[in-house]
Structures are given as C-alpha cells and as structure tokens.
Amino acid sequence: MDSSTEPVPRPRVTVRLRALRFDAGSLALNLVATLGRRSSVPIERLGTLDRLREWCAGVGLVLRDQDVTDEFLAELRTLREAAYDVVAAVVHGRSPSAGSVALLNDRARPAPPQPRLRATGTGVAVDGADRPLSGRELQSVVVRDLIALLGDPERRGALRACDSSLCTMLYLDHTPGRRRRWCSMRLCGNSAKAAKHRRRRASAAPAGS
Template sequence: MIATTEWVEDHFIAGNLALDFANTVYRRWPEPGPDLFTDTETLNIWLTHTRLLPDGESSVTEAALEEARALRALLWTVFDVPKDGHTTIPAEALAGLLDTARRSIANLAVHPDGSTTSNDARGALAIVALSGITLALNPPPQGVRACDRCGWFFIDSSRGRRRRWCSMKTCGNQAKAARYRTTHP
C-alpha cells in the first residue's frame, strides 16, 4: 500500500502548470518511481491546490484519474523530444493533448484575459492539456529542461541558465553526496 501523497511546495518546482503536472511521479528515471497520484483524492487535492478546481470541489472519478495519467504520459512524450532524439514532437502526442482539451472543452471557460476556470475535473485536465500545447508552441528560450537525476521537468530561469536539478534540496544534494562518495572512497 503506497502512502497517500501530501502535496508540498517542493512538488511545484517546474515554473509551469503542465510541467508540474508531468512531475507527479516520484522520479522518471533512471527507472520509473511510484506514482504520486495515488488515488482520486490526491489528484483532487492537486487540482484544487493549483486552483484549477474551486476549493471543496471533489469531482475526480476513477475515469478522470485514468485520464490524468494518460495526459501525463502525453506530456512526457512532448517534452522528452530532445532526450528521445526526435527533431519534431510526435504528432500522436500532440493529437492526444488536443483530444484531451477538446473532449472537455465544454467543462471549462476561457476569459478574455487568458485565465481559465473549470467546473469539474475533466475541465481542469483540459486546462492542463491546453497549457502543455501552449508551452510546446512557445517554449522558453533555453527550452524545457529535465533534472539530470530524476527526470522532473523545469524551466530554467536561473541567471546563468545552468540549473541541472529539479531542486538543490533533493537531487542537487544527492548528486553532491554521490560525487563526494566517488571522490572519497
């Protein structure tokens, strides 16, 4: 039995909604780690924490949880393009994001200022899909990066653009410790 995820700020380090959503596994490599969307409730809390769902809303069904996991896999494909050695984003992955958005477009509202609100979990997932499409079409100048150690995505807005880790607190320190062990046997 996997413990229910307690979402904390360290889970939201990507600097982008779709990337934070893509980072909801313990790690992506070297081997896939446990899913942080442990159940419908953890997904529900994630969606309210990110304000995609109003507080107190609990419309996450098992089907929505499945859809969330499928959406996350699509986001990995889209943003792993450099790692996978592709020169273009696979069309099926983009089509998948578009399908996710389109299926539930009636469950969300887009306001003239570009903000979005959703009235249920499917609408919230559609917003994540739209956010992924938006980022894919308007990537930051330095691209979308992935942590050397765990594969979590992030946008590197550090001054020197030399960020290698999702977080210094976790992977950065582990990498330092590992380096220390190899140089100090």
C-alpha cells in the same frame, strides 16, 4: 561472486520522494512531475483521489465533486503521459508519438470557462473565476498551458531534464545563463553532492581500510 551479477539495491522510496512537486515551472509540467523517477522504478504521486484533490489545490484548480472519480484520475494520467512524451521529445530532440499529439489536441478542444466582469455599485466584480471545472475543462486548461509553453520560444528554450539519472524530472530553467542542472538543489542537487563526497572519500581511503 562476480560483482557484475550482484543485484543492484533498490533505492528507498521515502515520504519526500512521494510528495507532489509544484516547482516544475508550469501547470502542465507540474502534472508531468506527478510520476517520479521515470528512468528507474517509477514513483506514482497521483495514485489516489485524495492525492488528486491535493494536486488540484496545489496548482490552483477546483474540480467538480462529481468528477473526482477513479475514471477521471485514469484520464488525467493518460494525459500526463502524452504531455511527458511531447515535452521529453522537445528536450531530447526527437519526435513525439502521433498518438500523444492527437490525444493532447483532443483534450485541448473543450473551451475552458471564461470569467466575466460585472459592474457593481462600488466598481466591478469577476464572475465565474472560481467556478469548479468539469474533468474535460480541467484537462483543457492543462493542455492549453502546455501548448502556450511550447509556443513561446523563450520558455521552450528553457526546458530541461534533471541531471540525476534517477530523477530526470522536466522543468523550466530561468536561471542566468540557464546553467541549472537539477530539478531542485535541495533534493537532487544535494543528493548528487553527497554522492560525490562519498566517492572522493572512498577513493582517498587507504587500501584495505
């Protein structure tokens, strides 16, 4: 049988691959990372309301109970894909779609809550910092984080895509010289090293062994 017609084995999706990522370097990029392996068989990491709550807790945001709904989850995924389109455009030197830019500008419009200082008998307290966010406020916080990232030349210049052809996760590289190739050395970096080692062993093996 011609090897070119043989089906390519589908990579096994493990619990580790389905785990939420909070190491992309910013709030907005952590949202983008909730869809993994975009270049192959996508892995949805934000597929349930429990996962939505877990993601909010992981990035330090509190969503109002009444907004923990399938409708809001669908909105957040739409925002995620627009954010991915815009950031990937920056990384790869292309133009994002006009629809993505318009959607992000629209979702950034609602003003996020502003904490206020209040004098007390022993100093000051902060009111409103931990107030649960509405769905639109949460989206505004995420998009404003993305706008701040892209508006900062140093951070914008640190945007990278993981070298793994399966992963391609977007992240900020703050290493000296910005030579980081992988989203995570523990994950994609180790996988690449293991694959390289297997190829070396296979090429060094005697013919017919």
